[in-house]
Amino acid sequence: DAGVIQSPRHEVTEMGQEVTLRCKPISGHNSLFWYRQTMMRGLELLIYFNNNVPIDDSGMPEDRFSAKMPNASFSTLKIQPSEPRDSAVYFCAVPSGSSYNEQFFGPGTRLTVL
Amino acid sequence: GENVEQHPSTLSVQEGDSAVIKCTYSDSASNYFPWYKQELGKGPQLIIDIRSNVGEKKDQRIAVTLNKTAKHFSLHITETQPEDSAVYFCAPKRGPGAGNMLTFGGGTRLMVKP
Numbered sequence: 001d002a003g004v005i006q007s008p009r010h011e012v013t014e015m016g017q018e019v020t021l022r023c024k025p026i027s028g029h030n031s032l033f034w035y036r037q038t039m040m041r042g043l044e045l046l047i048y049f050n051n052n053v054p055i056d057d058s059g060m061p062e063d064r065f066s067a068k069m070p071n072a073s074f075s076t077l078k079i080q081p082s083e084p085r086d087s088a089v090y091f092c093a094v095p096s097g098s099s100y101n102e103q104f105f106g107p108g109t110r111l112t113v114l
Numbered sequence: 115g116e117n118v119e120q121h122p123s124t125l126s127v128q129e130g131d132s133a134v135i136k137c138t139y140s141d142s143a144s145n146y147f148p149w150y151k152q153e154l155g156k157g158p159q160l161i162i163d164i165r166s167n168v169g170e171k172k173d174q175r176i177a178v179t180l181n182k183t184a185k186h187f188s189l190h191i192t193e194t195q196p197e198d199s200a201v202y203f204c205a206p207k208r209g210p211g212a213g214n215m216l217t218f219g220g221g222t223r224l225m226v227k228p
Contacts (some may be wrong), residue, residue: 105157
């Protein structure tokens with residue numbers, strides 16, 4: 001059963017601080033996606049992992065963003081240093097369905113950078 | 115890359131009326147066509163999908179129709195209810211498997227007035 005836990009659910013921080021967002025697929029998945037959602041840019045794919053290895057990180061905005069997936073049950077997205085324009089809702093998602101076409105999204109982390 | 119557009123961007127209907135949202139895409143290799151529903155404070159969730167070998171699929175009050183020649187597919191909601199109020203995204207994709215990315219449209223905000 002696909003299920004995803006994200007933490008924290010809300011994060012407020014000041015510009016320049018390091019932020020770490022966490023994603024925990026309940027069943028364990030070798031593939032995982034990180035998305036960012038804003039009013040201006042909609043839902044953007046940041047990075048895709050397969051077999052715990054980053055396959056496509058072309059959506060990562062800049063070097064301030066980094067992501068890791070040390071095992072099938074855990075991934076992190078780190079922003080260092082954070083900037084106000086990073087304020088968004090960040091989602092992680094895992095493949096689901098018989099052909100892995102579907103993506104099951106977590107509840108998201110709302111990040112506010114002051 | 116895939117260019118995906120949704121119309122309209124907002125849609126307001128009276129409870130009980132029908133709602134139709136259209137998605138156009140550019141990649142002729144796309145062969146999987148899902149619709150996601152995002153309720154306030156939650157991640158997008160798959161509500162219906164269709165593959166390129168089928169022209170229409172129904173699931174109770176929702177249906178998806180596909181015109182592969184014209185490269186567009188539509189979401190139809192009949193007998194709308196207040197709980198249908200949400201943002202809806204189309205996300206066409208090439209091929210099976212997690213490695214082919216979903217490309218999300220800009221979203222359509224549906225408001226169902228009681």
